[in-house]
Amino acid sequence: MINQLAVFLENRKGRIGDCCKVLRDAGINLSSMSIADTTDFGILRLMTNDNDKAFEVLKRSGFMCAMVSLVAMRVPDRPGALADILIALDEAGVNIEYLYSFASDNGSAHIGFKTNDADKAASLLVKLGVEVL
């Protein structure tokens, strides 16, 4: 399991930039970012080299944040690898609310996902021979 930060962004010009500026000023390095948006607000999900510190500085700057853990895995570098995993999870009744990829240091794909049953997902991944991060 890995941690991510969810940040509430009201629909106002320049909010993502403001958020990144706070992290830059605190010397925090981003490793991934994904946004879910509606017509009125967005939720920015991000991973950094220091999530605890990022949480603190964002909160201090007036951003509403939540720390949420994700199941994370290294997906083999071949066509269909992700499809096989997701089908297996689906067949086992594990629902995925959202997923996104994050930076790895060796070129293989790292994927984090939010699920209704993290324990079951993780043990299934191990059974499939997928490396859980």
Add this chain to the structure above:
Amino acid sequence: MKYFQPELETMSLADKRALQSEKLVKTVKYVYERQKPYREKMDAIKLRPSDIKGIEDIWKLPFTQKSDLRNSYPFGMMAADRKDLVRLHASSATTGKLTVSGYTQNDIDIWADCAARSLVMAGADQNSIVHVCYGYGLFTGGLGMHYGAERLGAIAVPASAGNTQRQLQLLSDFKADIICCTPSYAIYLIEEIEKAGLKIGTDIVLKGGCFGAEAWTEEMRNEIERRLNIHACDIYGLSEISGPGVANDCEYKRGMHFQDDHYFPEIVDTETLEPLPIGERGELVITTLDRTGMPLIRYRTRDIAALDDSPCPCGRTTIKMKRITGRSDDMLIIRGVNVFPSQIESVLLKNPAVQPHYHINVDRVNNLDTLEIVVELSPNAFSDTVADVEAIRTKLAGEMASGISVSAKITLVSPGTIERSEGKSKRITDRRKI
């Protein structure tokens, strides 16, 4: 038909004054005997009913306020015996509780008379078809004009509010000549009539209307009159006193004829509460001269208006009231519904997912009022999924709709976003041009 009750509407000023005096003396005595909260107010200043000898003594009497009605909720201000009360109406009060008004049959009859007088001023007679698209219910608009139309002997069409396509069908099939609704709904109807390709003069044959329950401008009146080719009257009323018909424009539109044989108006200074001379603008205070269900003495309406006693070419001798130009409190009227910021606040306070820091935006889009409540989300209610945040918003929107009786768009923002201020008025941005 020129007048509905010529003997009362055109009576000499001397006769009117004698009538008002006689009724006031009687009402004060009745109220003192039967309305405990008001008796206590009079006792507190050692005022006895016998000290009130005529209408010239009215300024000696203590005021009645919305808070008096709230404190005696629901029935503490009723003066009639329960067996004599026949109806209740209610409107919003500041804290979420309703302001209740109880009517005897005589109260309903007088109200119907006043609504009938108003309809005649709008051009109605016994052959008229009166299309009522005010809401029917606790709100006095629908039932008030309905009873007025029946009292006149016209045909009432109880269309009630909403379902615009049905309204158009009824208007063009039944050929109503008189319409009653809010002025903003009238504009909306006009646009729908034009969109549907209905022709004014052949499909829609309206000739007059009573438009009220919200503030509007002379420009709006001109637009309604021009596009519907009708005579558009401003009508005034409030559920505490009785519904629509307390005052209404005649064809000369020199101010609304205030039915002062039944409801006595005064204008007072909003700060000192001292009576102001005729013509000066201040808070409208009304005393009911005939009501027995829930008579009100010097009721502070919070509406800002001015009176005018110049003669009217129509021949009516009632005093006239200029347009309502505002409120002396922070009440908003949204699509005809009274909304107090404190009601909104009490709904927010009950929902732990949001904080009671909010801003209210009111606008008029396509001639319909819109209400947006911008509120701060509680940090511990925030999660990483859109569905969770949307669920908070949907739940709050439902609570708000049932709490203030009008739908509002909820916009969630981060904590600390709303400017903190002491003054309540800063929490409201009203972009409507009234």
